[in-house]
Amino acid sequence: MFSGGNAKSLPLVGGLSEPTINQLSNPGRRASRFPKLDVPVTEINNPAIRNDKPLLPEVSEHDLVMHYSRLAHRNFAVDLGFYPLGSCTMKYNPRFADSMANLDTFANSHPSTPAEFTQGNLEILFELEQYLIEITGMDFATFQPPAGASGELTGLLIIKKYLEENNKTNKTNIIVPDSAHGTNPASAKMAGFEVVEVSTDDRGMVNIDDLKNLVDENTAGLMLTNPNTGGLFEEHISEISNIIHDVGGLVYYDGANLNAIVGVCRPGDMGFDIVHSNLHKTFATPHGGGGPGSGPVAVKGFLKEYLPGPIVIKEENGLNWYTPTSSIGRMHGYHGNFLVALRALVYMKLLGKEGLDKLGAFAVLNARYLSSVVSKVIPLAYNEPCMHEFVTTVKHLKKSHKIKASDVGKALLDKGFHSPTIYFPLIVEEALMFEPTETQSVDTLDDLAETLKVIINELQGDDISLEEYPKNLPVGRPNELIPAKHLTVNWGDFELLEITE
């Protein structure tokens, strides 16, 4: 079967492991040479001066380039194969958006250039803000936060300041579902709140009865994704936001799963007061490599003056920077990661309203199709129609054959696919979470399901050693025990350790 998403043709599969740069080192080799000394030598007498040479690899420039190029070829990436990582939206990022961000006029515009000379840049942020508030159903947005977790912290600091200014300092509790991503409780704690956990019911939704019991006059707010972390739409979302609003709390939307609902429904209409969206996830910036990202926070009108600034406003003579009066302060230098915002605007314009209206629908369609074929091989954790992602479990295989979720993930790597997310959400035993995104073809989805079937049969074989998987990759399964028992950060020490163990 030919599918666009199978990366079995990669040099990755079947390749040898690449030596480390230290192993390539040969004393005396240099990638660059300093010019001859043409100034007088001055001795520095300081106890901090080290006498022995640092243990740095010594390689030629060509060796260096070849080494890192080979490593780059061994990377699995969303541009090389299917990457069904749930909760992460590893979708295709159109080259066109990248090419716009690479234009000198944008890439080289300095953020401290006065507004009168950068009206074009301000217009990009202003227009994107209009699109974002339309998509999320909010009124104003800031582009300061550089990532989703930073957006969460921004939102919670806004809640905090809002409550303080309204003399509601008794409100100290933020309610977070037990299925939530760990950043939710972490952000709440960082903002100075206490975290209260609400449980999930048998259908995988927020347990409404539990929520009612937990809510009181000390409730500052609730953090929620919708669809939730199990990939299910919170059917009672309006009731949930009413419960929080009735006690004067605010409702925060974690935009991690925005991809499922773009063009279909809006957090603002569900009762959310604050929303962050991950531009680097939903709107055309590659992610997973540590940045740069952009997690703009959008709010309802009554929270505008708490936003971190500067934000862009329209004045008589054109666009200008504005710092809100009760701003929580800065979350980033200048106005955030401009080029990520630019990619998002280009992407939105590329799709147009018509395309954006289909985005969420296609993401959900692909996930429902994949869940229908995958569930013939491994059961779903919740027997509910999924949104853009779904959770399966192999707990039955663990009982019968000692096959764990991580074994399935590792075996999948051999077959040219990235592993789905494993062991998340934490409330599902031996979880495997798939998110195909809207950009994968039906052939690729079928190929993955078929490959899973092959793997599960293979792993149930009699003389199988699960620890051997992956078998065909340059690097096998890492030893998790030794580094956990003996934390060593120095290359040489680790070599020694392997011998002594």
Place this chain on the structure above:
Amino acid sequence: MTDTKYLETHEWYKISDNTFTVGISDFAQGELGDIVFITLPEVGQEFKKGDSIVEVEATKTVAEAYAPMDCVITEVNSNLETEPELINNDPVGDGWMVKAEISIMDDSGMSYSEYESFIS
């Protein structure tokens, strides 16, 4: 000497006169995976039933073992400090964690067969 009893939180305990020995079950060590570090209480420390007495760190997670009844610690298995893998290899034998004097007797744990059906 009585039979080994099990708790819903996956500890086992064995009562002998006025003391008991406690550790975690084979099922619990299997769920945790390779155990890399363990924090034991000090001899003489007092605990109420349900208090956390031992912290067990595995490669991917940290778990706690709870006191099966009110007690005072009399002995800890200090071998575990250097060889925590004893818990993986022999959870109900050499992998025992602490011995304690019973302050209030509470022998309400499950029998092995009850525990077996509890975890299946």
